[in-house]
Amino acid sequence: MYENIIEIRHVHKRFKHVQALVDVSLAVRRGEVLFIFGPSGGGKSTLLRCINRLETVDEGEITVDGIPVTDPHADIDALRAEVGMVFQLFNLFPHLTALQNITLAQEKVRKRSREEAAEIALRLLNRVGLPEKADAYPRQLSGGQKQRVAIARALAMNPKIMLFDEPTSALDPEMIKEVLDVMLDLAREGMTMVVVSHEMGFARAAADRMVFLDAGQVVEVGTPEEIFSSPKEKRTKEFLAHVLY
């Protein structure tokens, strides 16, 4: 067992015209909730997407549970099954019902039987507060409901880590809480979570550490208490002054 379930060492990533990540090094401990925040275009999502190799890195190394993600020979499918991902735009499969969305990968990747997968899916739907929506198609669900199904879909794989990429940014205000409540429950149960978000309330309630990422660089890392009451860096102060009121 590695104490740090995710290790990011000196990662650089460049898109055509932007330097997305500059020498980023971070470690996430088992059971920790790491909250990444910062201005748009600062590299938050890119960093998150590098962790399960939806983006490749130009330089540096990332290991997840001891497996080098950045090694091109790594069994990436096996690794991704252990890392749940929740997207800003939900990305539910529109041709499948909520239940089928949750059972598909269980059957095809985890090789569970249809019955077992459905049982797990129903239990998870219950847990995210949508037991009656099993047979609904994504187009019949509200944004908040879609995102909760998406979380259930990721959880069905029994991941060791959950990555959240701005999970509430595309939601109407009155639906944000229902999604954050589910995430809060997860955090309390000890799930390792990396959350990219602007929801400072969630950070205050659930984060163990916060990372301020700006212009592709880690500017500051600290506990919510440190970040909110006494940020060390000028840029952190300025950013917080803009988002908090």
Added chain:
Amino acid sequence: MPESGPQAVAEVIPRKEPGLIPWTTQLARLPWWGLILLLLGVALVYAIVTVPNYTDAFYFIAPGLKITLLVSVSAFTIALVVGLVVGLGRISSNPIVYNISTFYVEVVRGIPMIVIIIYVAYVLVPILVSVVHSLGEALQTVPWLANTGRAMAALHITDINMLARAIAGLAFGYGAYEAEVFRAGIQSIEKGQMEAARSLGMSYFQAMRYVILPQAIRVILPPLGNDFIAMLKDSSLISVLAVRDLTQLGKLNRSRTFRTFETWNTVTYLYLSMTILGSMGVKWLERKLKTGV
């Protein structure tokens, strides 16, 4: 517009503007083209039943329907398989696969269908046969493969009949077009779908099979239907290989009887009845996919 009151309401009511003769506006809306077509069809059926020259032409040409349909259905089936494989190749990140696929699509789409059919029948198939032939001769020298080698060496160009070459030619030509239909359909699905599927640990092909293609097929089905109708029409080109399809039997009937009008009216009628039925089917499919979601 928040305007209200009696005046505004009065303006919304469409004015009835009678034509010179009161019922002409109604008549103008009728699908006359369809009625005329139907009438012509009925007239031709009547002619086939009652006029001996038409009856004779029909009975001579009609067996060509079987060949035309057999060629179209089998060539289109093969073209679909080719199209799916090449279409996936066109979006592959592997440079070798991508370049081979693109080479095929660009070359084939730049050649007239009739030339493709002739080229496949008289150039590609003979080359393939002689490759198999010489491979067989080479294999005969290997003791445990001698039997396979002998069988392969025995293959002769005359063993591949023109019907098979016609199917191969049409499939080869249409495969390139279907590849583009598949590629466009797959690319019309949001990138997030593939990302979500891969994030769950599915392989690329699992994600294609269970997530992308089931969604893409809704987009793809109507253009595929149209391409099938186009192939039904292009199958007439195989008459250059003397395959006895509708068109070839038309040519034969004309030179047999010198009844040009009767012959080509019958041929045209037979093609039209298939293609019009087909395009009605595609329209129905389009409506069903749009409303069914």
